[in-house]
Amino acid sequence: MEECKLLIIWHSRTGGSRALAEAAAAGAAGADCLAADDVTPDRLLAAGGYLFVGPENLAALSGAMKEMFDRCYYPCLGRIEGRPYATIICAGSDGENAQRQLDRIATGWRLRRVADPVIVNTAAQTPEAILAPKTIPANRLAEARDLGAALAEGLAAGIF
Structure with missing residues (x-):
């Protein structure tokens, strides 16, 4: 397997997190x-750093x-310590609980946060809006693209 500098890991049910990860x-x-x-x-072991992109579901x-x-x-515990990471959470409201949960996991792995958390609020509050396909505004996709570029460049330059 060819080594990957940055690994972007995503999950999406309605397309928002996937669009952010692809950006x-x-x-x-x-x-x-x-x-x-x-x-x-x-x-995970082959990557030099990580960008985790996912939705907040039910807080x-x-x-x-x-x-x-x-x-x-557990297969990675003690083997990826100190590697850089960043996050993008796609949420219908505040996204803070998902962000906190992800940070606790990253703390256990002893990863090093290298960028402020990004939370994209879609304001989906009704069952119909929550289940509907998401369209992420262009400025938020640009923010995700810039974050991906910064992480990749930082890894390539040995900054992280």
């Missing part, structure tokens, strides 16, 4: 962008993102 990957030349279901411990990290961490946590 980040467009900015991060050479990054590997994988759905959470496709991530293995080997992929928590989505089940598929959590399941990826559950599968990969």
Whole structure:
């Protein structure tokens, strides 16, 4: 398997987090962008840094993102310490609980946050809006693209 500098891991049920992850990957030349279901411990071990992109569901990290961490946590424990990470949370309201949960997992792995958390609020509050496909505003996609570029460049330059 070819080593990947930046690994972008995402989960999305309604398209918002996927659009943000793809925008980040467009900015991060050479990054590997994988759905959470496709991530293995080997992929995490081969990466130099991580961008986790996922939705907040019912005030928590989505089940598929959590399941990826559950599968990969112990095989990677003590083997990825100090590697940089950043996050993008797509939420219908504040996204803070999912962000906190993800940071606690990253703390256990001893990862190093290198960018402020990004939370994209879609303001979806009704069952219909929550379940509907999401369209992310261009300025937020640009923010994701810039974050991906900054992470990839920082890894390539040895800053992180």
